[in-house]
Amino acid sequence: MRLSRYFLPTLKEAPSDAQIVSHQLMLRAGMIKQEAAGIYAWLPLGLRVLNRIEQIVREEQERAGAVELLMPTLQLADLWRESGRYDAYGPEMLRITDRHERELLYGPTNEEMVTDIFRGFVKSYKQLPLNLFHIQWKFRDERRPRFGVMRGREFLMKDAYSFDIDEASARKAYNRMFAAYLNTFARMGLKAVPMRADTGPIGGDLSHEFIVLADTGESQVFCDKRLVEMAPPGNDVDWNDLQSVFDERTALYAATEEMHDAGAFEAGTPEENRLTARGIEVGHIFYFGTKYSAPMKAKVAGPDGKDTEVHMGSYGVGVSRLLGAIIEASHDEGGIIWPDAVAPFDVVVINLRVSDEGVNAACEEAVAKLEASGKDVLYDDTDERPGGKFATADLIGVPWQLTIGPKGLADGVVELKRRATGEKQTVPLAQALEIIG
Amino acid sequence: MRLSRYFLPTLKEAPSDAQIVSHQLMLRAGMIKQEAAGIYAWLPLGLRVLNRIEQIVREEQERAGAVELLMPTLQLADLWRESGRYDAYGPEMLRITDRHERELLYGPTNEEMVTDIFRGFVKSYKQLPLNLFHIQWKFRDERRPRFGVMRGREFLMKDAYSFDIDEASARKAYNRMFAAYLNTFARMGLKAVPMRADTGPIGGDLSHEFIVLADTGESQVFCDKRLVEMAPPGNDVDWNDLQSVFDERTALYAATEEMHDAGAFEAGTPEENRLTARGIEVGHIFYFGTKYSAPMKAKVAGPDGKDTEVHMGSYGVGVSRLLGAIIEASHDEGGIIWPDAVAPFDVVVINLRVSDEGVNAACEEAVAKLEASGKDVLYDDTDERPGGKFATADLIGVPWQLTIGPKGLADGVVELKRRATGEKQTVPLAQALEIIG
Incomplete structure (x- = not known):
């Protein structure tokens, strides 16, 4: 993509109402524009990251068997x-009346609708287990939207819903999502800790939040610090038996403020491992049994031929919120540092003198070779001054910066910079391409 | 994808309120489920097709330079x-009040919002031409939603918006979208004819609808039949000079009912080329000059340093409606016949005896080889009877059906059927894989 033909409206300074660094950087990097309180347009750079995060979430859901x-x-x-939730939900639900005076709402979550889909089509235990997920825009009419996409009103969520014949099978479904979430967040470069959590308006008696530790987190959390560094289970697991993955993590203390038990924390966690921190919730999973299937009559014929209410769980990931969480966890004074897996582009090629035909030719050769090897390339072919180009490249956080100018070309070299470390190498183009990989 | 682990709730018969064949077949093939009048859930099979259509639209927009x-x-x-449209739009606009009594609406189109984004960031003619597009859910509160996704209320639309310094440049932008649309629909196997059209609530004085001819079309259209068979311009064009592509098509008569001039039709079109038919609108493009930029003050500094209102156009494709249009154009009594480019799967592998280990092994080998060559495969590993499996495969319209059973295996052959023609070949597996390509 040529920057001269792209739409990347970066800002020198963030608007003063942006309080946290991720919100400031997303505005400065031209990723989002606010359209109303808590409602954002995703500008091209922001949309690219959103798509990459969404795709990782999707792949890990599918790997765990969700459809x-x-x-x-x-x-x-x-x-x-x-289900009784229309009256119970409160003012966070956006209620709408259409031209025929029918009452609608903008979905904040989908337990009822997916249960309705299920009961319309699934009649036998032989069709179970089933896990259906979607990635769709939701709306929660927050009283005080803030922190950019971290607490927006219109937001993108992945929500999955599992259906099983009994609690034992539903627990396996819960463990599959538990493991899938660990893999999902690890792929994005995040250290997310599962913590025993309150079930809130979703209901049920088993629930974990996945929390990324960050100073700007909205909630206080308490956990054993060994959980933070624990490796994800990976793909080479038995998806039908993940109890050990679950047990290994839940054996150590981890709880959000609402569920915290100071006595249990101190009794069960050696002092040097006790971590009290701020956290950002990026996922939340629930097992709630027959809370929806009972009132909504979602039943299947069991092996004995009798109708049985299915046991359900639901599993959310805040897809749009993840951009904020990743930036909170990965930035410096120059701007965003995207982990490779979610970066909007893999490489930015910086042309230091667009009036020089030799430099242009070398840049275009580099872009063509990078694209041929499957890289997403942003080519800064604008007539901005070098200082401005470097600042933009740092701000938008693309993992590799490949700079080509007349002096280097005369010596047969280019400059390759790794955004995360700042490390620079002056090498021939071919070698730079090899390092980028 | 193993069918036994998928969610494909096919129906023997369509509900009686589904009046047209595309609506009936989408319900029978388990592609959609109605959730309210004109509001549908996209079941897994439907979502796969929607995604493929969306991706074709996206690629052709990007090829034409849109971001x-x-x-x-x-x-x-x-x-x-x-812009004055809040009061002008009428009851098709879904108006919403939030918890703080702020007035919102569910976007039926985005001219105002994109103009607001533009004026917030673009200040100089040097940043033009610019074309911004998005693919997002829209809502139009149709008085009488019907025909399934063809006239839904919540629907997926691609809408692009061009910004240019003057009318001459804006006409070039219009021609780029005109050509991109011809390529887009052709890639989906559709013959879409551009027709002079009314501008309606979008406004402006130049507009074309892209119409797919189908007996169930909602509007009467009149055109020179040579337009129907005209080849698309293809990718090897000069995107800055497409006037000849535009002229070649607009020289022949084509108009929707609202714009029809019977005298001109007869005077300009030889009788044997006059076609009067029903049509389905799948795209609509507009040039409307400064209709939005003037009241909304979207100006850029021109080459002379003076502020100039930008000239704009907008360009819509009904992404979700396209599924209906394609089915109307491509089906038979057995079900849907997907063109290869938009099919939910490339191949369905039909296991005729899941109790036979040899058959299972052969099927799994076929699936693995097909997937290794990049094909999307649906593997019917259910214990349904052969007749039911064949009927399902025909109904869902996957382009290739590869059937493996014990008798064929004993002779070292499988059966390969092309859905579109019904042609069957009994050949060794290796040869079948070669034919599929």
Whole structure:
């Protein structure tokens, strides 16, 4: 992508109402623009990162056996009356009346709708286990939206819903998502710790939040610090038996403020391992049994031929919020430092003199070779001054910066900089391409 | 994908309220489920096709130089007051009030919002031409939603918006989208004819609809039949000079009912070329000059340093509606016939006896080899009877059916069927894989 033909409206300074660094950097890097309180347009650079995060979430859901569908943003109020949540949900639910005076709502979550889909089609235990997920825009009418995409009103969420014949099988489904989440966040370069959590308006009696530690986190968390460094289970696991993955992590103390038990924390965790920190919730999983299937009559015929209410769980990832969480965890004074897996581009090629045909030719050769090897390349072919180009490249956080100018070319070299470390190498183009890989 | 682990709830019969064949087949093939009038959930098979169509639209937009962003579904009413459309739009606009009594709306289109984004960042003609597009869910509160996804209320649309310094440049932008649309629809196997059209609530004085001819089309159209068979311009064009592509097509008569001039049709079109038919609108493009930039003060500094209102156009494709249009154009009594480019899977492998280990092994070998060569494979490993499996494969319209059973295996052969033609070949597996390609 040529920067001269792209739309990357960077800002010298963030608006003063942006309080946290991720919000400031997303505005400065031209990733988002606020359209209303808690409602954002995703500018091209922001959308690229959003898509990459979404794709990682999708791949890990599919690896764990979940099947993707897509439910609409608007739902019928009557569906939520079946579960009793229409009245219970409160002012965070955006309620809408259409031209025929029918009551709709902008979905904040989809337990009712997916249960309705399930009961419409699935009649036998032989069709279980089933896990259906979608990645769709949601709306929660937060009283005080803030922190950019971290606490927006219109936000992108992955939500999965598992259906099983009994609790034992539902626990396996829960463990599959538990493990998938560990892999998902690790792929994005995040250290996310599962913590025993309150179930809130979703309900149920088993729930974990996945928390990224960050000073700007909205909630206080308490955990054994060994959990922070524990490696994810990886792909080479038995998806039907993940109890050990679950047990290994839940044996150590980890709880959000609402669930914290100071006595248990001190009794069970050696002092040197006790960590009290701020955290950002990036995922939340629930097992809630028949809370929705019972009132909504989602039943299947069991092996004995009798109708049985299915046991369900739901599993959310805050896809748009993850951008904020990743930036909070990975930035410096120059700007964002994207982990390779979610970066909007793999490399930015910086042309130091666009009036020089030799430099242009060398840059275009570099871009062509990088693209031929499958890299996403941003080519800064603008007539901005070098200092401005370097500042932009640092700000937007692309992992590799390949700088080509007339002096280096005369010596047969280019400059390759790794954004994360700042390390620079002056090498021939071929060698730079090899290092980028 | 193993069918036994997938979610493909096919129906023997379509609900009686589905009036047209595409709606009936999408319900029967387990592609969609209605959640409210004109609001659908996309079940896994439907979502796969939607994604493939969306990706073709995206690639052709990018090839024509458009840059993708993503605007939110909800917009501020005040933004629409700037253009005067908030009051003008009528009851098709879904108006919403949030918890703080702020007026929002569910975007039916995005001229105002994209103009606001533009004016916030673009200040000089040097940043032009610019074309920004997004693919996002829209809502139009149709009085009488019908025909499934063809006239839904919540629907997926690609909308692009061009910004140019003057009318001459804006006409070039219009021609780029005109050509991109011809390529887009051709890639999906559709014959779409551009027709002079009314501009409606978008405004402006130049507009074309892209119409797919189908007996169930909602509107009457009149055109020279040579337009139907005209080849698309292809990728090897000069994107800065497409006037000849535009002229060649607009020299022949083509108009929707609202713009039809019977006298001109008869005077300009030899009788044997006059075609009167029903059509489905799949795209609509507009040039409307300064209709939005003037009231919204979207200006850039021109080459002479003076502020100039930008000239704009907008360009829509009905992404979700395209599924209906393609099915209307491509089906038979057995079900859907997907063109290869948009098919949910490339091949369905049909196991005729899942109790036979040899058959299972042969099927799994076939699936593995197909997947290794980059094919999307649906593997029917269910214990359904052969007749049911063949009917399902026909219904869901996957281009190739590869059937493996014990009798064939004993002779070292499998059966390969091309869905579109019904042609069957009994050949060794290796040869079948070669034919699939």
